[in-house]
Amino acid sequence: MKFINETVTIVRKDILLELRGKEVLSLMTFLSLLLLVIFNFALDLDKVTVSDFAPGILWVVFAFSGIIGMGRTSMVERDEDAYLSIIFSPASAESFFTAKVISNLLFLLTMEVVTVLLFAVLFDFEKLVVFFPRLLPSLLLGSLGFSIIGTLFSFLSTTSRYGEFLLPFLFLPVVAPILLGGVTSMDKILSESSEGFSKWMNILIVFDVMYMVLSLILFIHLL
């Protein structure tokens, strides 16, 4: 109970901060829009090719906008050592980490919904919106994995001399299974084939559970 209370309090703090500053979400969605435009120039998508490329483009956009957003949320804690006040409070390191994962997940999901809508509008691909409820489970699991690794690694990288610049180098190789799982499962939903879909969901679940447990054990060493 104490754990839940502490977690909810810290999540509420992050949301309140975001509502006032509107820093993370605006950065992330702005980058998403920019990347979608760049992808359009690079790939010259039309009505036929768009459904082949949609999963790949979307997950690359999620990954890069996610890196920017998650780097920012941990930078907020490192600025003037703000996180120390949480460490010295009675809240445990585990609830601090869990709260950070949840708030990053909320930011990621918001960005993803906006990106999907933008994609549907920009590329005239309404199918994406129609299929959205079916995309949601894999989106949730994939984003949770992103959020766990992103939260942990953004704390690793912000103390480094290279700062947030280091995050993509650490983050992208480790989340490779999520990118594979996310892209493939989205591709299967959009092409309406259920073959092998569940094993990709399983790999996302295994990844999330394994790294959540591991991060809760390891996070204490990063403070």
Add this chain to the structure above:
Amino acid sequence: MNRRKAATVLYYILFVMIPLDFFLIFMVAPTERIMGDVQRIFYLHIALAINSYLGFAGVFIGGILFLRRKNLFWDTVAYTSAEIGVLFSTLVIITGSFWARPVWNVWWTWDPRLVTMLILWFIYVGYFLLRKGIDDVVRRARYSAVLGIIGFLDVPVVRLATKWWRSIHPRLSKEGGGLDPMMVKVMLFTIVTFVLFTVSLFIFRFRIARAEERVAVIIKNMEE
């Protein structure tokens, strides 16, 4: 003193074993019927791959022991192993590429084993980037231990994911299990030689690292 003697004995053994191993690979092992002489790269390739995984396992174990015992000795073990792992995985990718070109007719293919090795390579190069960016010795040890543990546990997941991802597509080629008994013997000998080589490399590098640490302490004391 005793440990130092054991290391010296190991170097003498390797002094004999490495030339012998190359003799076995090039002179004794039979020539593969279809691939020809280029298949001889296989012995080195397999041995290097096994040893790069040994190196990465060393990072993992060193990381865990450092976090448990807070002794910088284990951090030195971890990053020495990481260097060996990165060196060998680079060589694995290069030898693999040389082998793939005449046999599969490509320099690179997105085969699960190749992709797993490449992703590991990225993770451990990132490990050194992380270390380079942190000056505080204890913090550097703690942070890189966390990354080393996370990175190593990613291996099975990456392997599984890339296997499923490629299984939808036709496979380019796969060597069969029917190796000539002589080839198996040469392969095993090469693996043993390279494991011993890795151990000796580790001892060498570890001693240098400890000496560097001592010098750093002396310089720091002199400055103060």
